[in-house]
Amino acid sequence: MKFRFPVFLLLFSLISSFVLDAKPRARDLGVPFEGNPGPLNAITDVAGLAVGHTTIIRGEGKLRVGEGPVRTGVTAILPLGKKTLNIPVFAGIHVLNGNGEMTGAAWVEESGFLEGPVMITNTHSVGAVHEATIAWRVSQDGPDATGYWWSLPVVAETWDGYLNDINGFHVKKEHVYSALENAKGGPVAEGNVGGGTGMICYEFKGGIGTASRLLKKSQGGYTVGVLIQANFGRREELLVAGVPVGREIMENLTKYRPNNDTLPPDDGSAIVVIATDAPLLPHQLKRLARRATHGLARTGTITGNGSGDIFIAFSTATPKFKLNGDVGPAKFLPNDQLDPLFAATVYATEEAVINALIAAQTMIGRDEHKATALPHDRLKQILQKYRRLTH
Amino acid sequence: MKFRFPVFLLLFSLISSFVLDAKPRARDLGVPFEGNPGPLNAITDVAGLAVGHTTIIRGEGKLRVGEGPVRTGVTAILPLGKKTLNIPVFAGIHVLNGNGEMTGAAWVEESGFLEGPVMITNTHSVGAVHEATIAWRVSQDGPDATGYWWSLPVVAETWDGYLNDINGFHVKKEHVYSALENAKGGPVAEGNVGGGTGMICYEFKGGIGTASRLLKKSQGGYTVGVLIQANFGRREELLVAGVPVGREIMENLTKYRPNNDTLPPDDGSAIVVIATDAPLLPHQLKRLARRATHGLARTGTITGNGSGDIFIAFSTATPKFKLNGDVGPAKFLPNDQLDPLFAATVYATEEAVINALIAAQTMIGRDEHKATALPHDRLKQILQKYRRLTH
């Protein structure tokens, strides 16, 4: 089966990578973070990893289920780029709050391997992405080395029904194929793209964010990259660099507040993907995944009941499967050398959230629902006020 | 959205329920089991529970991906029948071996509730069933009491690619709707039906099996019902009532054996659904779910690496949600009254496996692949030889 890549998506992709350079990120605005980022400050600082977004934005006005407006998409993360077709990587998962989905989690947990990509989309498109991911793998030549043909794909989601016609099931096979086919290294588009297109974070416009950390040579020189689909949090809770930014910008809220006594439900979610080139075993990657919690917590969330916060970490330094089904010996770090990797995960997750907020642009979706971007100037003023602006 | 039920499925349903009475089950053949079954010896002995099967059998001969032959289907278990639309039940999950999928598991684990049905199908149709289950719920009037519209449906699977054109993705929306719409109480069709249509168990034809246990009045008089989609095991391993039946019938094997030294891989799976009307809390239901392991083990399996064995238990005695979102107080049994429920789960699971083997009929699927039914007469002879036949 040959896949034909739609021209409009190609154009979108070109345009967005062009625009990318011009958009400031959190550090550019003077937000302070811990640790040293890699060259791209993105998950793609992990060599060989590829990210693909398909963004679907179509229609305006009143919701007509099945017709739109559409504000959604799908993001594909291929740990080893094209080699992901045949080579699994060690992986570990942590569920912080399970009001969400990450299919394939049982087999990652059992086998210690992620066999294929991590796909992220909206809640009601999990099925479409699940089927299309298997179909795409089958469309490539022959089964993979493990013989499973990605039969238990990892598909995660957050809910975009405030802006998107989520019951219209608008993510189709071609969108999934496109995200997989066009995944690449280099800078990663953030904000209203891919699976993050219609997401909301701390009642600002949210979406995709990424960041990375490069460890010192004395710590092994490893890279940790994080990508988040950020769709969680209440305005009052937002902290940026420890500063109560949310409380200072209490206008343009997305959530209805019945009275002053009660905060609205936190029914968002956060899918966090953590990649590293450090040689780690599955149970060690699970420990990395668990540290995404700290990163989220540093941005203020208490992780509400309605949140689906599921984190996956993998290592691209996993020994490669050979054709005969054997695996080489696995290098791995002693547990007492993990602290710098834990720190990198915490700090890169925190920065990825703020990057998502900085990159996302105001969006009007179904029924004129509006999610407003975090105003950059206001953010800078507030950080200045609390003596936390770096420049 | 109005769903129109295909006539051929209706006919199939009528015919199969008619035929049902004539088919012997394990007890009818004289296989001994522990404990006392309910009136139907089926999961539907739990009052109010409904089961629906859609069976898709089409085509013969050589595999042409997308065209068939098709030997698959989907099974829906609605804990509270029609009331499942709006009322969740307490539930717990256990993963014995995670080479499989049960979507929605994270939210069951987190919330303690199963909100909607349990759907079972083939591995590559998880996506289609996932999307269709959400779509069907949306097509009913209004969101459910919890406000989630079944957004994280529970969809489980086992692999039927030996007989079925699994990469053809033949389970469609209408098949899912049919299973949901036609779910009912009463006798449950077993063997080559629903999600179990193309399954293989101990290298005999497998599929759907069910059984139940009715506790004594002094134990509370509760019912435990089990339904299994059985697709696991190597012939040599099969035990029936502790008797090594598999070793005595080593012909018509479905798996290729490269030499005498090596058993073939056990790449099957078992999805087990355990229902009870005993008032139990989520963590207690998790304990029930864990006991399905014993039931499988009593039939001989060692649960191979390739097996996806995921079990879900729920209680129909869960307090009902009210319109204002409140819940009543939850009655529950003290832990030290659980042993009879544990025993019921173990024994009903064991019997459900054997019932699946007894009910399943020889099937020829793609590329003339054949799965042979467990021969009833041979089984009786062997049990006789080992003095275990009850009559």
Next chain:
Amino acid sequence: MKFRFPVFLLLFSLISSFVLDAKPRARDLGVPFEGNPGPLNAITDVAGLAVGHTTIIRGEGKLRVGEGPVRTGVTAILPLGKKTLNIPVFAGIHVLNGNGEMTGAAWVEESGFLEGPVMITNTHSVGAVHEATIAWRVSQDGPDATGYWWSLPVVAETWDGYLNDINGFHVKKEHVYSALENAKGGPVAEGNVGGGTGMICYEFKGGIGTASRLLKKSQGGYTVGVLIQANFGRREELLVAGVPVGREIMENLTKYRPNNDTLPPDDGSAIVVIATDAPLLPHQLKRLARRATHGLARTGTITGNGSGDIFIAFSTATPKFKLNGDVGPAKFLPNDQLDPLFAATVYATEEAVINALIAAQTMIGRDEHKATALPHDRLKQILQKYRRLTH
């Protein structure tokens, strides 16, 4: 068996409760926190709960194993005070990083109940406290209602070997009995007391801290109380109200830094006990326990490999066991009413850590090892500088 309470412990107890009133807590110094505390801002705001500390401080100078110096102790938390003898409470546990011990965890997880107190001590005294806790329960008249006589007691620990002769095993039966016998409601001593006596936190003197939150009437009016034994963190990491206080006070460090490149290992730990009078089921309490992570993360820790961070949450609103072994129905909150309890757990945990740091006083232990108290005036100056001081 009659227990005789040592006079010196009684005196210590009297003196410390006297001194208690005079000591400022974090709020008194002007540290801002989220949420509204209960009257005592302590775990004992949960009605009926009792806390007992035994503090063992003895000897100075060079370490002679078995002789001292001794800087250790034991803390007992009885969920229902004296009624804890016979009545278990629903409970849930979360392990953030398992380089630590909480005995009894398997039975809490399995049964959903905490049967007895939570005991906290030093790492090497877990055995002594385990045996003594069983022995004390046996010494009271008759087995408990569950018939288990507290046979699987919950004993947790953190490591105090930097200040204490930990290999001297100085916690004895009488110290455990004393903590159990003298447990009471009212204000809770913080800092260098009980199990927290020899602990170090962010390389300042650490120990016991506590805090509470009182929910609004519209949220149910429930109380959440937290007690922490705080023994974790590196100086650079410390945040107070989001302010990088640690980096501003880089003197008097307890950890050796081989060079500028490398942070010392984080080999501390945090045991967090969360009590509430909200009616919650075991799986819901597990969710509360998981939120202690956010509270710790807000104080800056990345939770190092060497840290043993284990959290237990319980509800005093658990239905009471009756003599015949029955339990009443369990009231419980719908999941979508849990957010205020999650927030309370996060914020009270954060405040409990800072309270521990504020209360702890400079201590010199074995081999003249010194842990310096967080200087109150410096803290205030730094908060002032970052515009975060409340008064």
Next chain:
Amino acid sequence: MKFRFPVFLLLFSLISSFVLDAKPRARDLGVPFEGNPGPLNAITDVAGLAVGHTTIIRGEGKLRVGEGPVRTGVTAILPLGKKTLNIPVFAGIHVLNGNGEMTGAAWVEESGFLEGPVMITNTHSVGAVHEATIAWRVSQDGPDATGYWWSLPVVAETWDGYLNDINGFHVKKEHVYSALENAKGGPVAEGNVGGGTGMICYEFKGGIGTASRLLKKSQGGYTVGVLIQANFGRREELLVAGVPVGREIMENLTKYRPNNDTLPPDDGSAIVVIATDAPLLPHQLKRLARRATHGLARTGTITGNGSGDIFIAFSTATPKFKLNGDVGPAKFLPNDQLDPLFAATVYATEEAVINALIAAQTMIGRDEHKATALPHDRLKQILQKYRRLTH
């Protein structure tokens, strides 16, 4: 600190190893099992592994708490014999039913390593064994390579209060030291020895049992050894080689049956230790541990509420720690080569249970409580009747 080994224990040890040769094991009686055992059919078939028992039998007649009668002990399993002092091994744990204790489990789960021995004793002696195990390690020269000095030792238990003065806390430091000092390879004493001294299994006298499996060369030639402290089950449930042996020997029961309707509570437990020389990673060892369930289930138990069934598996092929804290690369088997190891675990666990029953001898304990040995001749007759006797 120098440990002096009591002479009476030395004598006991000599005598028991002498007697050992004369005692028949399950296979000697003609009980059929699956798979091929190693030369000793014991956990010590895993090269380098050492087992030490201390058995404490003292006094008769009426229970006087603290004075006896004593029917208890402690068993030590050192994965690498003397090298266990400094070298950890990869390990994984599974909790089948958590009405029991295995201290140290959180760190095994987190780190992937078992650092030190596995100790097994009675429920109320966990504390004494915990403290003594740390103390013994401290008494050896210098900290271990990981620097933790076995601070979180693995101590497991089952309950022997029917025969033993369990509230007398009779396991003392010297008993623990003796088990550790005298641990050795070679044949392993079974039945009423070590931690298993006062245990009861299927209402027969139980205790320690062991067995092993040797894989074929084509499967890697690895060894799996199992040791169980067996203290579980109701008489009616007992299956031997699938034959309902329990129902055929319903005399000399240890449990009181209030009436015919109700089985007595199953308040026993099973600690299972699984050792292998196959190179496996921690998450793979967890999978092995989970298969002990199948082994127990094959002997008939449904694992009652009161049972504490905790299993630990470790690999002696773990890469060795070097002095600088580094570890070599870890060889490990692909997941699809694990089935023979799973089967070995299942079958060796089953055989270890039956070996414990065969080896244990009738014991009279406190208050003339009596646990009767499984009569060998009756067993053979029953197996003969069901055509399952091998010779």
